[in-house]
Amino acid sequence: MSVKPPQLNRRQRQLVQCAPFNEQRIDDRSMRAAVFRVKKTEAFHHQLAFDQAVANLVQAIPIPHQVTEWLSKGTFVAPKRRTWRQIMFNPVVVAIAIAVGVIAGIFVFKLMERLNEFPGEPTAKRLLSVASSTKTVILDPIKTDAGALSDLFFMKHRLAHYDVPPEFADFKTLGCRVFDDEEAQRIAQIWVVEKKMQFFLFPADRDPKSGAVQHFDGWRYVDQDRWTGVVQEKNGVCFMAAVRGSEKDLAAYVKDAK
Amino acid sequence: MLGDAAKAQEVFEAIMHDAALRAAQGELPKDRLWMFNDARWRCLEVSEAGLQAEEVEMEEHELAATAPAQIAQLEPQQLAVWISGAPDPQRTALALFYLDEFSHEELLMLTELKTPELAKCIGNARQEFQAWLNATVPPQEPAEYQ
Numbered sequence: 001m002s003v004k005p006p007q008l009n010r011r012q013r014q015l016v017q018c019a020p021f022n023e024q025r026i027d028d029r030s031m032r033a034a035v036f037r038v039k040k041t042e043a044f045h046h047q048l049a050f051d052q053a054v055a056n057l058v059q060a061i062p063i064p065h066q067v068t069e070w071l072s073k074g075t076f077v078a079p080k081r082r083t084w085r086q087i088m089f090n091p092v093v094v095a096i097a098i099a100v101g102v103i104a105g106i107f108v109f110k111l112m113e114r115l116n117e118f119p120g121e122p123t124a125k126r127l128l129s130v131a132s133s134t135k136t137v138i139l140d141p142i143k144t145d146a147g148a149l150s151d152l153f154f155m156k157h158r159l160a161h162y163d164v165p166p167e168f169a170d171f172k173t174l175g176c177r178v179f180d181d182e183e184a185q186r187i188a189q190i191w192v193v194e195k196k197m198q199f200f201l202f203p204a205d206r207d208p209k210s211g212a213v214q215h216f217d218g219w220r221y222v223d224q225d226r227w228t229g230v231v232q233e234k235n236g237v238c239f240m241a242a243v244r245g246s247e248k249d250l251a252a253y254v255k256d257a258k
Numbered sequence: 259m260l261g262d263a264a265k266a267q268e269v270f271e272a273i274m275h276d277a278a279l280r281a282a283q284g285e286l287p288k289d290r291l292w293m294f295n296d297a298r299w300r301c302l303e304v305s306e307a308g309l310q311a312e313e314v315e316m317e318e319h320e321l322a323a324t325a326p327a328q329i330a331q332l333e334p335q336q337l338a339v340w341i342s343g344a345p346d347p348q349r350t351a352l353a354l355f356y357l358d359e360f361s362h363e364e365l366l367m368l369t370e371l372k373t374p375e376l377a378k379c380i381g382n383a384r385q386e387f388q389a390w391l392n393a394t395v396p397p398q399e400p401a402e403y404q
Contacts, residue, residue: 014377020355020362027361046321050384051356053329054337058356061334064267 006037016044021051119205119214120238121222124231127187128224131198131242139175139191146171146190146199153178153188153201161235162188162201167253168241171197195249200240204233219254221247230254259301259353261335261342269300291360294368298350305342317393318385324397325388331395340390344383347371351379 008016012034019026019035026032038044087093142149147169153162157178171192178188181202190199205214213236222229222240229242230250243249260266273296280286289295322328329337341352351369354360360368369376 011373014374015362017377017381018355018362018365018373018379020358020360020365022358025358025361028363031362043321046323046325047384049323050321050325050329050388053326054387055356055358057329057332057334057337058358061338062263064263067267067270 005041005043008034008037012037016047021048021055116220118216118220118231118233120202120216120231120233121220123181123183123185123202123205124200124222124229124238124240125224126181127189127200127202127240128222128227128229128242130181130187130189131200131229132225132227132244134189134191134198136175136191139177139189141175142173144173145169146173146192149173149176149188149190152176157186157188159186159188159201161237163234163237163239164190164199164201165232165234165239168192168197168199168239195243195245198242200229200238200242202238202240204236204238221250223247259298259342259349260305261339265304266301269297269304272300273297291364291368294354298354298368302346302350316386317389318382319389319392321384321388322392322397325391328391328395328397332391336394340387347375348379348383351376352383355380 011030015028015031015034016038019031023035026035035044142152146164147166150163153159159178171194174191174193176188176190178186181187185203188199188201190201191197192199206212207214213233216233218232220231222231223246227242227244228246228250229240230247230253231238231240232254233239241250241253260269273293276296277286277293286292341349341356343349344352347369351365351371354365354368362373365371366373366376369379371379
């Protein structure tokens, strides 16, 4: 025990002076650090031995029988209450909060997605892929108003109610075609001058049990591979205007779209 | 704190009675150490009513390696009397410090002292107790080899 006493500042000397002799009671970081520095010195060794001897004597002080009968040792001190701050910054709580946040985020995202879903959305998305890969050469060139093609579709292809809505009826067309998609549905595709937009007309989804058309109100947005479409259902036929871009590019034409 | 088992028991029973009443009324204090705090003030109150220890300048000696052996020769009652004779807050600090139940922070809360004050109370008490030990149970001289 001939370790040279380390240089301690006044605060550290004070902490060592009143450091609990039971190491388990030292919960203060600066006190622990100060004690660590003097741990091997003779003076601190004497202090510890002194305190331990006194504590042993204190433990030997007889406690009246009536007192020991009342309460067992340890019930006098209530367990330490955690503050809100301690609870909030507990790693377990933080981890749970992050997990709950992520789950809630996914749930909200899925919910929003479900709220925006509409019958025929998968077909609309598929047709957006078609739009992105379509070249003008595969369409029959035709220059007229988009609204005028309804008669053509009915007369030539027997497609009833394949009508272009009034919002897009005046747009000048470049070409059109009618084809069967992979689900054997008859699809009408129109290419217009305005923003190189493409229109699609396709049968609305039907209830698999009853066969009834699944209607939905107003305009609905759908997007796929940087293409955005806005879809409306009328008389069992869906109309979609598709454009390469975002909802903003279509918002001017359909103001109440969801 | 009191150096008198009978008085200590009275204080204890009074605290328990008070605690039972408070618990029945659902008014237990939020302070988790309230029982020790209450005990401290009740002990000080009781000790003020009795004989007061005379204030004397205590001698101080450096802690000796022989201290544990000297302390081992004492009766617990002698230590209790010595601590109860210390002025407060030193008395409270010593009683609670050697109970080995509290952390440093809890000790500061219970004694209402700051670290430098607590350090002074305990540091001085050690040296005063060492001086008292040296007077009461002088360290035994090491046996000389012939």
